[in-house]
Amino acid sequence: MDSSQQSNGRLNKTEKKFLRKQSKARHTLLRHEGIEAVPHATQSLVVANGGLGNGVSRNQLLPVLEECGLVDALLMPPNKPYSFAMYKTTEDAKKAYVALNGKEIVDDLGQKIVLYLNFVEKAQCRELGRQALPPGLVVIEEIISSEVENMLLESVSWREDTDNQNFQKSLKHRRVKHFGYEFHYENNNIDKEKPLPGGLPDICDSILEKWLKEGLIKHKPDQLTINQYEPGHGIPAHIDTHSAFEDEIISLSLGSEVVMDFKHPDGAIVPVMLPRRSLLVMTGESRYLWAHGITPRKFDTVQASTGHKSGIITSDAGDLTLNRRGVRTSFTFRKVRQTPCNCSYHLVCDRQRKETAPSFPESEKEALQLERDYVHQVYEEIAGHFSSTRHTPWPQIVEFLNSLPNGSLVADIGCGNGKYLGINKELYMIGCDRSQGLVDICRERQFQTFVCDALAVPIRSGSCDACLSIAVIHHFATTERRVAALQELARLLRPGGKALIYVWAMEQEYNKTKSKYLKENRISQGKEEAIKHDPSAQELPVEQMSAGSEWDSTGPVLSGSDLLEQDCKSGKVTISKLPVHTNRTSFHSQDLLVPWHLKGNPGKDKAVAPFSPLGSQAPGPVFHRYYHVFCKGELEAVCRTLSNISILQSYYDQGNWCVILQKV
Structure with a gap:
């Protein structure tokens, strides 16, 4: 091969690499954002990698675009890694498409960013109504x-x-x-x-x-x-x-x-x-x-x-x-x-609020309030500490992700800090979580994530090849809401698509084997006290990271025979107050509050938790999270209420009941 052929060969490789990346950007925008590129020239372009969400400002991008012609408008949606450029003429847009595709620009932090452009019929930006300042x-x-x-x-x-x-x-x-x-x-x-x-x-x-x-x-x-x-x-x-x-x-x-x-x-x-x-x-x-x-x-x-x-x-x-x-x-x-x-x-109001344990919800409204106070609000408060204890992927979840075909679109519903989003680089993974704090952590790690409720995921029906729901559904406070969460997973899946679901198990001792959660109780008293005050000292199954806790000074401590007893088959509740679980012990109730001691020393940033006594000398405030722990067979039974799924596999994994579903 002579030098000119070698040069052409290198050029062809460069062209192929560029076309692959441009195509990937186009498919990513379609899959994740619903933005559809068109093969013919128009006056409008979508600029991938040129958005506020990945550190490109209007002052950086607009001059680059204006070098190719008169820009009618530059739309930069908040927190998105793309923007829309609308030119005065189609000819100017064609010039930008040719000149700027693959162009490197440098952001304010000195990092190089490569732009990829595609034609669109029109910009697809959802504008919100103008908000008012909070009263006062x-x-x-x-x-x-x-x-x-x-x-x-x-x-x-x-x-x-x-x-x-x-x-x-x-x-x-x-x-x-x-x-x-x-x-x-x-x-x-x-x-x-x-x-x-x-x-x-x-x-x-x-x-x-x-x-x-x-x-x-x-x-x-x-x-x-x-x-x-x-x-x-x-x-x-x-x-x-x-x-x-x-x-x-x-x-x-x-x-x-x-x-x-x-x-x-x-x-x-x-x-x-x-x-x-x-x-x-x-x-x-x-x-x-x-x-x-x-x-x-x-x-x-x-x-x-x-x-x-x-x-x-x-x-x-x-x-x-x-x-x-x-x-x-x-x-x-x-x-x-x-x-x-x-x-x-x-x-x-800390002065006027009644410091009593919450009750088992008897209506949809009460269930929603319970979840707001003892799930949503708590995870916002503990997001950083929670993330620091969630770093080791579980083998069977990794195995599920690695079994999916390359190029599969996977949605992790309730993704937490995103520890599963980067496991398989051959998958297109997107995550969502109810906690803004956890989503912010995911974004810092360059994962594609957004905030939403697991009962209303803004992803098109039938668009996902697979879904994850790891330690999420047990946070919903009624059977109807747990079923609705499963129905939402099924809605997202394409026919043939699979979902992997993990929930906490009532049975922490199964087939004569104790879960790691219970085994961790076999430690010295000194170490136990240390772990009570520092939940990150041991990483427990999925997210079973509770700390021993009494109720606050104004309310009773529920234990032993006082615990809410619920029959796994009948669902009968004998008393209305939710008990507080004791660290590293078997579950005595299906519906309960699990304490989380926020790690830290006096003088560090913290917020007081619901029902934590003001002025407590504990190392950190205690937050209580609501859980419904599942009995053997309960998760499968709930899944069978869905009309369009089949259960491919169900198993027990270190204190969790797990199911793999397939949409039919």
């Missing part, structure tokens, strides 16, 4: 001058204060200083009997007096927490404890802007831009009912046309870009409450 929330821009901002920043000394550790804490993701009273992250509270010496810094006094005089705030604060956030760091969603502070919580943003997410108990999320030198004021509903937090990431999705002004980040794909975070310092002021809280949000 106000953002005041330019509340201080840049000179005052510099004075405040310079007044904060981050040198380690060895004489008085109450003033400064080094948390995992940020530095913190407290004034007036120390804020205790282990219970989201303060000790009113132990004020810190010195009160608030003198430099704050004149600023607060000015805000009071102008009517911007109602109370003069007596507690201050200063947080310094590096780019990429955040704070979990939380509600400042009702009984600890007055209605008004105010926070001053210095050094850099940031997007703060406000989350309503019904799941609605409102992202709000907090500009540099702005004051956030939370009162009423926004203070007492909405959780607020900062998602850990290095870039925020922001409005392109309004710069960095305050307000809601809309879903207008034609006006979104990325903004790189800087080092941000927040001054959060509170007024310590001296009287009991009498707000109208009783269900979330």
Whole structure:
């Protein structure tokens, strides 16, 4: 072969490699997003790898596109790794298709990204209705001058204060200083009997007096927490404890802007831009009912046309870009409450909420509320710690994934931290979970994931070759809801498609063999106490990571004959209160609460759990998760209620009942 033939050979290999990747991008968009490319030229292009979701900003992409012609519109959907470019003419779109396919661009972090373009008939962006700020929330821009901002920043000394550790804490993701009273992250509270010496810094006094005089705030604060956030760091969603502070919580943003997410108990999320030198004021509903937090990431999705002004980040794909975070310092002021809280949000008020065990649900509404309080909310709180204990794939699940044909589309419904999404690189895998925190972890690992409920998965019917449901269905609180979850799996499967399902087993001792869960009880008392306080010390079957726990100080401890007894065949319930399971013991009830001790030491970031006594000296708060553990044969019986599936295999795997279904 002469040199020209070798050159042509290399070129052909390059062309083939490019065409394969372009084709893969096209099929990925179709399978995962429902975006269908067309073989003929149009004025519209979908740009794979050129989206906000993979770190490409409008300012980076638009100039590249404009080199090929006049761009009518560039639509960049939030959190998506693609965008839509609409050119003035079809000829300009054809030029971009030829010139930019395979083109490398560099993002703000210096990473190379290769663009792949395909023609589409039109952009397919779903626009959401404009949201309103949570009631009682106000953002005041330019509340201080840049000179005052510099004075405040310079007044904060981050040198380690060895004489008085109450003033400064080094948390995992940020530095913190407290004034007036120390804020205790282990219970989201303060000790009113132990004020810190010195009160608030003198430099704050004149600023607060000015805000009071102008009517911007109602109370003069007596507690201050200063947080310094590096780019990429955040704070979990939380509600400042009702009984600890007055209605008004105010926070001053210095050094850099940031997007703060406000989350309503019904799941609605409102992202709000907090500009540099702005004051956030939370009162009423926004203070007492909405959780607020900062998602850990290095870039925020922001409005392109309004710069960095305050307000809601809309879903207008034609006006979104990325903004790189800087080092941000927040001054959060509170007024310590001296009287009991009498707000109208009783269900979330630590003072007014009845500290009693939840009851077995007797209606769909009660079941949904139980799942919200003891499944959805808990996994949001423990997402990071939970993920740190979920790292070893189970062999029989790996075997199932490796048995699927190459190129199969697999949906992991309830994917957790995504530990199964990257097992077989020859599969197209997508995951979903009800927990935003777990989905964020999956996205950090570059997995294709989204947030949804397992009863309503936004994937087209009959589009999946296989589905996983690992340790999910036992979290649904009624038989009807468990059946509905199985029906949703069946809906997603194409004819011939398979689903693998794992649920916790009532029988932790089966065929005269104890599960690993029970075997772990054969340890020294000292080690047992350590594991009680640190669930990650041992990785248990699938997710059986409970910690021994009593009920809180205001409610009874249910044990022995007091436990709710439910017959596996009849389903008869003898008492209504749900019992709390004892760590590493056999199950005495099918419907129960399993404790999770959040790992950490006092002074670390935590949120208080439902029914955990405030001011507890335990190493971390205890969260209770609802489970329905399955008796032998129960999972198969529930599966047989589906009309369009057959059971290929059922087996017991270390404390779990497992079924492989096939759609017929």
